Amino acid sequence: MLAILYDVHGNLPALEAVLEDAGGQGADAWLIGGDVAAFGTWPLECVGRLRGLGAQAAWIRGNLERWQARPGEALDNPVVAGANAYVRDALGPDLVAELGALPGAVRRGATLFCHASPGSDMEPVPREADAEAEAALLEGVEARRVVFGHTHVQFARTSADGRVELVNAGSGACPGAATSGRPTRRWTRRPTRWPCAAWPTTSTRPPARWTPSTRRGRPPRRPACGPRASTSEGTENPQAPRSPFSSHMGRKGDRGRKGPGRLRS
Numbered sequence: 001m002l003a004i005l006y007d008v009h010g011n012l013p014a015l016e017a018v019l020e021d022a023g024g025q026g027a028d029a030w031l032i033g034g035d036v037a038a039f040g041t042w043p044l045e046c047v048g049r050l051r052g053l054g055a056q057a058a059w060i061r062g063n064l065e066r067w068q069a070r071p072g073e074a075l076d077n078p079v080v081a082g083a084n085a086y087v088r089d090a091l092g093p094d095l096v097a098e099l100g101a102l103p104g105a106v107r108r109g110a111t112l113f114c115h116a117s118p119g120s121d122m123e124p125v126p127r128e129a130d131a132e133a134e135a136a137l138l139e140g141v142e143a144r145r146v147v148f149g150h151t152h153v154q155f156a157r158t159s160a161d162g163r164v165e166l167v168n169a170g171s172g173a174c175p176g177a178a179t180s181g182r183p184t185r186r187w188t189r190r191p192t193r194w195p196c197a198a199w200p201t202t203s204t205r206p207p208a209r210w211t212p213s214t215r216r217g218r219p220p221r222r223p224a225c226g227p228r229a230s231t232s233e234g235t236e237n238p239q240a241p242r243s244p245f246s247s248h249m250g251r252k253g254d255r256g257r258k259g260p261g262r263l264r265s
Contacts, residue, residue, distance in 0.1 A: 010040020
């Protein structure tokens with residue numbers, strides 16, 4: 001079974017929980033969909049843990065791997081600039097270059113895997129059907145299925161023209177806008193023999209010690225992908241390393257676009 005894991009964002013505890021859960025359900029191959037290191041506290045550790053999967057894992061880059069390797073292409077934003085500097089220092093030039101050189105998309109049979117959309121690592125496929133937007137995003141795509149991430153919101157639907165199955169794998173480590181309004185960490189599974197009629201998905205939440213408390217079903221003010229982990233008692237763990245991007249992670253609320261315009265990779 002192929003496990004599809006997107007947008008880890010440097011959150012090692014959640015990554016470990018997802019890998020354990022997927023492995024326990026029979027995952028024997030992995031697709032790493034980009035944005036592995038930036039904004040979390042454990043960039044090097046997350047990259048190292050995923051590299052430890054060896055030949056079982058196929059990788060594509062996200063916009064953050066591209067920006068780390070080519071900072072001049074990044075958004076003109078002080079938080080992004082700080083994240084780039086932090087990750088570049090943690091990973092070192094050789095590993096930054098290696099991740100930046102990963103392909104922007106890979107195709108396996110009838111399925112195309114990309115980060116945000118087939119032609120861009122920044123312009124996301126919309127959650128709701130939008131014929132005009134999809135016509136541009138899926139131009140030239142011959143695959144029957146496109147799998148992507150970037151927005152941290154897991155969904156599956158068919159394109160407006162009925163031609164392509166669209167699957168957002170969600171985020172393996174950062175809260176997305178689940179239908180319940182509660183923060184989740186998600187991965188997506190694909191059997192070795194993929195049924196054409198249905199997309200089997202699953203989501204997993206790491207153990208309670210990594211799950212922040214919620215108030216009346218609303219996400220906490222500091223999501224779990226922030227730099228300070230929560231303990232089983234719901235208090236912040238003072239031993240967790242600090243990242244300089246706590247304010248960004250605490251405010252993160254993007255559910256669609258990650259930047260203005262359409263930035264092609």
